[in-house]
Amino acid sequence: MPDRLHPAAWWVWALALGTAASRTTNPWLLLLAVAVAGYVVAARRSDEPWAGSYLVFLKFGLAAVGFRLVMHALLGGVEGETVLFSLPEVPLPGWAKGIRLGGPVTAEGVVASLYDGMRLAALLACLGAANALANPKRLLRSMPAALYEVSVAVTVGLTVAPQLVASVKRVWRARELRGDTKRRARTVLVPVLTDALDRSLALAAAMDSRGYGRRGPGSKLAGGLVLAGLLGACFGLYGLLDGTGPAAAGAVVLVLGFGLATAGLVVGGRRVGRTTYRPDRWRAPEFLTVASGLVPAVVMAVFPDGLSPAFAPLALPALPVLPAAGLLVALLPGFVAPAPSRGTK
Amino acid sequence: MILFENVSVTYPEAAAPTISGVDLHVPEGELCLLAGRTGSGKSTLLKCVNGLVPHFTGGELAGRVVIGGRDTRDHPPRELADLVGYVGQDPVAGFVTDHVEDELAYAMESLGLPNTVMRKRVEETIDLLGLADLRGRALAQLSGGQQQRVAIGAALTAHPKVLVLDEPTSALDPGAAEEVLAALHRLVYDLGVTVLLAEHRLERVVQYADRVVLLPSCESGDPGPALATSEVAPPVVRLGTLMNWDPVPVSIRDARRAARGIELPASTPAAAQPATGGRVEVRGAKLRYAGVPALSGVDFTVDSGERVAIMGRNGAGKSSLLWAMQGTGALDSGTISVDGVNTRKAKAGERRKHVGLVPQQPSDLLYLETVAGECAQADRESGAEPGTARGILDRLAPGISGDIHPRDLSEGQRLALVLSIALSARPAVVLLDEPTRGLDYPGKAALAALLRGLEATVLVTTHDVEFVAEYADRVVVLADGEIVADGPAAEVVTASPVFAPQVTKVFPGYLTVEQVAEALR
Numbered sequence: 001m002p003d004r005l006h007p008a009a010w011w012v013w014a015l016a017l018g019t020a021a022s023r024t025t026n027p028w029l030l031l032l033a034v035a036v037a038g039y040v041v042a043a044r045r046s047d048e049p050w051a052g053s054y055l056v057f058l059k060f061g062l063a064a065v066g067f068r069l070v071m072h073a074l075l076g077g078v079e080g081e082t083v084l085f086s087l088p089e090v091p092l093p094g095w096a097k098g099i100r101l102g103g104p105v106t107a108e109g110v111v112a113s114l115y116d117g118m119r120l121a122a123l124l125a126c127l128g129a130a131n132a133l134a135n136p137k138r139l140l141r142s143m144p145a146a147l148y149e150v151s152v153a154v155t156v157g158l159t160v161a162p163q164l165v166a167s168v169k170r171v172w173r174a175r176e177l178r179g180d181t182k183r184r185a186r187t188v189l190v191p192v193l194t195d196a197l198d199r200s201l202a203l204a205a206a207m208d209s210r211g212y213g214r215r216g217p218g219s220k221l222a223g224g225l226v227l228a229g230l231l232g233a234c235f236g237l238y239g240l241l242d243g244t245g246p247a248a249a250g251a252v253v254l255v256l257g258f259g260l261a262t263a264g265l266v267v268g269g270r271r272v273g274r275t276t277y278r279p280d281r282w283r284a285p286e287f288l289t290v291a292s293g294l295v296p297a298v299v300m301a302v303f304p305d306g307l308s309p310a311f312a313p314l315a316l317p318a319l320p321v322l323p324a325a326g327l328l329v330a331l332l333p334g335f336v337a338p339a340p341s342r343g344t345k
Numbered sequence: 346m347i348l349f350e351n352v353s354v355t356y357p358e359a360a361a362p363t364i365s366g367v368d369l370h371v372p373e374g375e376l377c378l379l380a381g382r383t384g385s386g387k388s389t390l391l392k393c394v395n396g397l398v399p400h401f402t403g404g405e406l407a408g409r410v411v412i413g414g415r416d417t418r419d420h421p422p423r424e425l426a427d428l429v430g431y432v433g434q435d436p437v438a439g440f441v442t443d444h445v446e447d448e449l450a451y452a453m454e455s456l457g458l459p460n461t462v463m464r465k466r467v468e469e470t471i472d473l474l475g476l477a478d479l480r481g482r483a484l485a486q487l488s489g490g491q492q493q494r495v496a497i498g499a500a501l502t503a504h505p506k507v508l509v510l511d512e513p514t515s516a517l518d519p520g521a522a523e524e525v526l527a528a529l530h531r532l533v534y535d536l537g538v539t540v541l542l543a544e545h546r547l548e549r550v551v552q553y554a555d556r557v558v559l560l561p562s563c564e565s566g567d568p569g570p571a572l573a574t575s576e577v578a579p580p581v582v583r584l585g586t587l588m589n590w591d592p593v594p595v596s597i598r599d600a601r602r603a604a605r606g607i608e609l610p611a612s613t614p615a616a617a618q619p620a621t622g623g624r625v626e627v628r629g630a631k632l633r634y635a636g637v638p639a640l641s642g643v644d645f646t647v648d649s650g651e652r653v654a655i656m657g658r659n660g661a662g663k664s665s666l667l668w669a670m671q672g673t674g675a676l677d678s679g680t681i682s683v684d685g686v687n688t689r690k691a692k693a694g695e696r697r698k699h700v701g702l703v704p705q706q707p708s709d710l711l712y713l714e715t716v717a718g719e720c721a722q723a724d725r726e727s728g729a730e731p732g733t734a735r736g737i738l739d740r741l742a743p744g745i746s747g748d749i750h751p752r753d754l755s756e757g758q759r760l761a762l763v764l765s766i767a768l769s770a771r772p773a774v775v776l777l778d779e780p781t782r783g784l785d786y787p788g789k790a791a792l793a794a795l796l797r798g799l800e801a802t803v804l805v806t807t808h809d810v811e812f813v814a815e816y817a818d819r820v821v822v823l824a825d826g827e828i829v830a831d832g833p834a835a836e837v838v839t840a841s842p843v844f845a846p847q848v849t850k851v852f853p854g855y856l857t858v859e860q861v862a863e864a865l866r
Contacts, residue, residue: 048443048483137443155441174709176673177702178766179694179726190712194752199438205401206439211426211455211503277450277463 005337007134009286013293014130017330020296021122024307025115028319030122032327037129040333045132046340057128061121068117072109076100080108080312111311142280160200167195225264232257285336292332299326346539347371352408354389354398363389367563376533379543380577381560382785384755387543394509395429396422413506427456429507430500436492445479445495452503470498474528489659490521494528510542514549518658518808519843522549545785548579548847552596569593577786580811580847583858600851609864612854620650622802623773629679632665639665641826647802654813655806657823663806667776671702683774701767702776710763717747727770734769741795756783774802781809814846814856
């Protein structure tokens with residue numbers, strides 16, 4: 001459809017926003033990043049089944065913050081002066097020296113783990129935004145032909161997974177008809193899994209009946225090249241995101257990885273005779289979206305002041321102006337991306 | 346175009362072949378209808394046409410299947426995709442993409458057609474099947490009839506010479522079924538596509554068929570004579586046989602012509618049911634589901650022992666009403682009581698002593714490995730004497746072995762098992778959600794008789810007007826969550842041509858062939 005942004009553009013935008021968020025522990029900036037992602041999702045999501053995934057990821061994020069706080073209370077880590085309360089300390093044997101179980105919980109420690117948890121939550125929110133905005137199946141369609149088998153397996157999974165959730169709910173409801181409200185796993189698993197298996201088989205049969213996989217499989221050389229390339233790209237990305245190692249090395253590995261992967265895709269793509277109906281094109285809104293996502297990431301890399309506020313002594317962190325302005329630029333797709341057509345029922 | 350030579354299919358671990366000795370030749374441009382009882386191998390035969398049997402399902406195929414000169418032995422389904430379009434029983438299960446237009450293009454993408462050709466064919470198919478309003482919509486939001494038309498369209502864009510359809514109208518309401526059949530009719534007449542289809546609801550399709558093939562005997566012939574001797578004849582054919590009309594009519598139009606001048610005495614109303622069972626009161630039931638009103642203020646009372654059919658389009662709120670009555674389903678406002686008890690406030694175990702519900706997919710309730718295990722578990726859940734559920738099952742469907750896995754039961758047997766589980770708690774009211782899916786004519790007649798014999802109030806949701814004619818005293822029609830018609834079955838179903846059973850269309854005042862036979866005696 002013409003009124004859809006290229007799914008890859010959404011992913012680059014969201015990942016760039018996530019990269020920016022991962023570089024800071026400033027709570028204001030993190031909240032701002034979550035809000036920016038949330039606004040764009042609210043403005044531009046479609047009516048497809050996964051459009052609700054932003055909220056799901058946000059809940060995951062909140063759970064991560066909670067988990068981080070509980071772990072801090074139990075295990076400690078950051079010491080401080082302001083003791084809030086003390087948990088009974090469990091004495092550990094000598095070989096477990098350095099590990100503490102229980103003991104005093106300090107305000108400084110709580111604040112530090114709160115910031116840390118928030119960073120993870122913001123990262124998850126960005127992932128959620130990408131999931132909500134980009135139709136994964138359309139992204140897979142834009143995948144190079146050599147990765148076709150992989151993308152088909154993922155397509156089957158993506159189709160069956162939401163149905164699996166629906167069938168769990170249905171079976172649970174049906175179980176109540178038997179007067180059995182004890183949610184024993186076995187009684188639900190058997191009907192749900194048989195259902196899922198039947199559906200996957202039906203889908204695979206339908207794909208086969210409609211000509212999927214007609215022109216023979218891709219070559220092993222191509223597969224190997226792609227795999228090695230992608231692994232390289234992952235290491236490179238890690239190097240860049242980590243921020244502790246030399247960024248240049250990360251960039252080199254990343255470029256090398258992408259080069260290998262591209263070579264593999266070109267070799268493999270020659271063998272698959274498949275065409276794409278109305279392929280997604282890369283036009284001005286896509287460029288603007290990607291650029292607006294990269295702005296905050298670049299700004300935070302260049303102006304690192306105030307990104308990691310101190311938590312001892314306790315003080316309300318200040319909002320660094322330039323990174324905040326950079327984050328606001330990422331709102332752009334909320335205006336320039338084509339508004340999705342929502343089906344009327 | 347389609348050629349079967351002495352074809353037998355045996356699935357792995359099966360004692361006997363599913364189909365055996367099938368010889369079949371369908372010439373180009375014919376609409377051929379497969380008829381036969383449940384389990385007679387209709388689906389298996391259809392899957393042989395594009396090679397899904399045996400390439401996908403496994404099993405052993407003896408004999409030869411040749412489609413347009415290609416032997417399925419050497420051509421797996423994907424190599425036949427440009428020749429055979431296959432639409433399975435559940436169109437949703439076969440959808441690969443999320444949008445109507447993408448779905449229409451999928452087969453062409455696999456065939457590697459250039460973009461210009463794809464654009465042109467998608468537009469043609471959209472026009473042919475009347476999908477213009479739906480083209481940008483998400484597949485999940487379409488109604489059943491629309492989904493079925495998209496599935497057919499998706500098979501057509503590859504320009505197949507043969508179209509294979511497995512029960513294309515079984516799950517649809519009468520209006521949606523008409524949509525699909527009109528589209529099929531157009532394909533056969535305008536494009537000369539060869540169509541092979543299987544269907545339980547013969548009354549809907551038989552008038553379009555050039556030929557009927559009966560399974561398992563594999564006899565074939567003109568629709569009227571072929572079905573006249575069959576167990577699975579639609580009401581109009583049974584009426585023709587009863588009246589000794591020659592030729593046996595397959596369409597209402599032919600039957601009306603044959604019936605000209607025949608005067609039947611006024612029909613006698615069926616004997617009233619003994620009033621045993623619960624009394625259900627529904628007051629101001631309202632429910633919104635995903636932002637759309639599913640029930641918007643439903644009021645009605647069901648008296649003790651009534652046999653009620655709830656009808657209406659797919660998505661009219663029938664299932665929501667049933668689930669709310671049972672007490673497990675949600676309700677935003679209003680009250681529902683059974684014999685004065687609010688079932689929604691009762692605990693799950695208590696609830697089922699008042700109301701039993703058989704859901705649309707009966708298998709959701711089953712989770713044990715054997716029928717005997719399920720029956721014993723039902724007795725424990727109901728606090729009934731051991732053997733109660735098994736006893737009920739033996740009355741409903743005699744001769745089911747206790748060791749068999751519930752998945753291996755036929756559709757009708759599985760329904761009987763789930764109904765036995767519900768009945769083991771001796772509920773005063775029994776609810777069934779779309780029980781006639783996948784049942785053939787004898788199966789539906791047996792179910793109607795069974796439900797009429799229950800010592801409980803019975804409510805059934807269904808699209809099947811012929812089943813309603815046999816089973817119901819009273820019909821409630823829902824549209825957009827409101828009751829639009831409510832009254833004695835004979836009055837409600839005869840008021841609208843969409844809901845009228847075939848016999849009524851020929852002899853107004855009569856609902857079933859049995860009533861006509863009674864009147865002639």
